[in-house]
Amino acid sequence: MIRVPPLARFLAMGLVVGLSAAILPGTAAAQTPSAPAEARTPLLMPGTTSLWQRVLTRPGAKAATEPGGASAGPEIPALSMLFVYGRAKSGDADWIEVGTTPGGRTLGWIPAAEAIDWKQTMIVLFTNPVNRDRALFFKESDPLLTLMESPDAAARAATLRQAAETRALPPDSPVTAIEPPSWIDPAKTFYLLPILNWTDGYFASGFSGLALEVAATSLQDKPDQPDQPDPAKPDPEEAAKLLEGYRAGVVFVVDTTISMEPYVARTRATIEALTAKLAASEEGDRVSFGLVGFRDVMPDGTPDGYIAKVFATLADGHDRASLLGRLDAASASTADNLDFREDALAGVKSALDDIDWTGVAGRFVVLVTDASPRRASDPNSSTHLDPDQLRLLAQSKGAALMVIHLKTPAGKVDHAAAEDAYTPMTAYPNIGSLYFPVEGGDVPSFGTVIDRISETILQQMDTVPQAGVADAPPAAAPSPAKPVAENAFARAGLVGRAMQLAYLGRMEGNQPPRLFSAWVSDRDIANPARKTLDVRVLISRNQLSDLQATLKAIIDAGESTRVAPNDFFRQLRSAAATMTRRPEGVGGENARRLADLGLIGEYLEGLPYRSRIMELSEDDWLSWSFGQQRQFLDDLEAKVTLYRQIYDNTDLWIALDGDRSGGDAVSPIPLDALP
Structure with missing residues (x-):
């Protein structure tokens, strides 16, 4: 069990965003809640026998002693989860009686408009806007469903989007708001889009999706703030200036078992060439490289020198002489390990955990191996994670995973297992897999791939990204000189653009749409294969x-x-x-x-x-x-x-x-x- 004792508990505290008001002196919960003579329980959700009604408070909510009464005391912390004990009307306004626990103790009454119904803990967040259109929010569900079903949905949505972006929506428009132009980092600007209601939607292309009624709110919202216009696209010159602070880091995770010597040497050569190029360029201090090696266990179960080892950090990458000296220490093993599989996930996890990524917005981990990974159930796995869990871990740390898989003749029986593991592990939302197979494990072909990936990452430093659709080009015909389809490299470029958009969003301080309830499609209306919203559980x-x-x-x-x-x-x-x-x-x-x-x-x-x-x-x-x-x-x-x-x-x-x-x-x- 991984419990850390909370700083305080207010009886049997339910879910509260941030610390409970009871913990913070001078806040609303510090006042003495009512203690009814007879035990009370929260109201049940209609049609259920065990699900209590709950709400999330909007910023500025204060409790009153009775419906319609004057609010007294300090504000209840924004986005606190409260149980509903009663509902009443005062004049034309609805009021709810709330408490912090299901144990019968209440705080008082607040206007229903200062709370959001909290039917379940599912919320949605915006996906990165790269490779899709900005989401439109509708006043009602019917116009949205009609648009989703329309054969010309893309063109109609584009017209509505242009009007929203230029702030030219007529009063009778079905659209009420538009998604911000750059990604919003919830760790910096915490916001919620709780799901209030939903209905099935169907696209003319055959895709199915959901039309969701969501309530937008954030810690930054204030009830006395005037409504703000929908955000416009950022100025390109301003964006270019902001991007001067964008830093990228590429950590190569290289299999250093006995079969990998020529590839270890070729990886070192690539890093040497790239650092030389950077040293002579204006971007020299904006990109850094690191190197992690991984091995496996010997037949007797002991590590072959190490399981995962950091040879060069991103900080080392800023000093070319130091970096090259450290790269020389990364050599392939001279002994055979237990079997063909390797503990590749240990190497990737080391790159995520043991490398200091502070100040680096563009985070890339490139795995180079000729073998499938040890999975969680393998007794010799040191991570006890599967590829899917490692993908989620990487995404939580803002990193993209790429795999160069050397399909050598010696590993023929292992190729399918490796592809099954690495294809989903490298999947990046709305872009696709960053799995690069090298047929035959040919060293020159490997060199082409690793050079192209590295160059693709470097090229992004010179461009200002724009949100929106940017399809990968058609796949090129395979050839000895180009063993990987061109669209795989294009996907790598899109990932770089996504990271730049995320960085711009953090720097520009984008805010979510303010204090409203509206309907939105969970998929891109123009291309429903792409997700507009990411489903989370709070x-x-x-x-x-x-x-x-x-x-x-x-x-x-x-x-x-x-x-x-x-x-x-x-x-x-x-x-x-x-x-x-x-x-x-x-x-x-x-x-x-x-x-x-x-x-x-x-x-x-x-x-x-x-x-x-x-x-x-x-x-x-x-x-x-x-x-x-x-x-x-x-x-x-x-x-x-x-x-x-x-x-x-x-x-x-x-x-x-x-x-x-x-x-x-x-x-x-x-x-x-x-x-």
């Missing part, structure tokens, strides 16, 4: 700790056959459902009780998105072979390992008082990372 550090402990206990019980297969599946599904509807109840025996009471159905009903375990039925699970079930459990155990990595990364957690290590700090965790 949970606290303590809740992630409870989830890890709960899943570990369920897995251990299942593996020791202490529970029947159907009960085992129900408990897993219950834990996943609880995390999306009542995360404060995920720990202890709650998952088992939920399954025993047969309440899973109402927890799953109404969810716009479901994780893998929630998509399965009990019949599906019981029909699986032992091998299928074992693979699923291996994936689940790898996720439990990932939770430790997320928990320890304080950069991912947000708290109002700035203490990101506190147990009540929260983070929007990708739905793919949850069971």
Whole structure:
């Protein structure tokens, strides 16, 4: 279990964004909440028997002693999760009675307009705007659904977008807002797009998607601020000036086992050539290189010198003489290891964890290997992570993974396993996989690939990126000189552009659309293969700790056959459902009780998105072979390992008082990372 005790608890504290007001002297919760003579429970959501009504507070909310009464005391912390105990009208305004816990103690009454219904913990965030159009927000769902279904949706959306970008929307326009032009970093400008409602949508091209009603709010919103116009595209000259501070880092992670000597030498030669070129250019101080080597275990199970080792950091890369000296120390092994597979994920994880990326916005990790990786279930894996979890870990750290796979004749039987692992591991949102196979493992062909990748990263330093669609060119015909399709290199360039857009968004301080509820498509209307929104689950550090402990206990019980297969599946599904509807109840025996009471159905009903375990039925699970079930459990155990990595990364957690290590700090965790 990875629990860190919270700084304070206000009884059985549920999910609170940042620290509870009860912890902070002088805040609203510091006033004495009402303690009714008879125990009270929150109102239930309509049609349910166990789901309490909850809300998130907007900035500026203050509690009153009665509906319509004068607000007294300080503000309730913005985006606090509160339970709803009563609803009433005062004049034409709706009011709600709220409390911080489900235990019956209330804070008072607040206007319903100062809160957002919190039906489940799922939220959405904007994806990076590279390679897609800016999202449009609609006043009602019907015009959006009609547009999605239209055969000329792209042209119609472009007209609406141009009007929004030029702030020329007529009063009768169905569009009410447009997405900011650059990516918003939630770690810097924390915002939420809670899902209020949803409906299925269908595109003329055959894709399906969802039309979501979302409520936009952030910690920066103030109720007394006037509405601001929709953001326009940034000035190119201003963007170019901002990009002068953009720094990129490329860390090569090289397999240094016995079969790799010519490739290790060629990688060193590439870095030497690139650093020489940079030394003579104006961008010399804006790009740096590092090198990590990895090996594996020997037949007796001991490491072959090391499993992963940093030979050169990005700081070393700023001193060319020091860098070249360190590169010379990276030589291939002279001994055979256990088998053909290697602990490649250990090398990648070392690049993510052991390299100091501070001040580097463009983060690239390039893996060079001729073998498939050891997966989480392999007893010789040092990370106990699978490729999918490593991809999520890299994305949480703002890094892109690329793999150059040398398909040598010696590894022929291993090629399919390597491709199956590295293709999804290198998938970058809305762009695609950055997997570069080198047929035959030819050294000159490898040199071409590694040089092209490096040059592609360097070229981005000279251009100012623009949000929007930029399709990769058609694939070039394979040839000995060009063993990889050109569109793979184009994807690498798009990733660089995405990182520049993210950097510009942070520097420009873009804000989300302010204080409104509207409808938006979760996919790009012009090209629904691309996602406009990224689905997350908002949970606290303590809740992630409870989830890890709960899943570990369920897995251990299942593996020791202490529970029947159907009960085992129900408990897993219950834990996943609880995390999306009542995360404060995920720990202890709650998952088992939920399954025993047969309440899973109402927890799953109404969810716009479901994780893998929630998509399965009990019949599906019981029909699986032992091998299928074992693979699923291996994936689940790898996720439990990932939770430790997320928990320890304080950069991912947000708290109002700035203490990101506190147990009540929260983070929007990708739905793919949850069971």
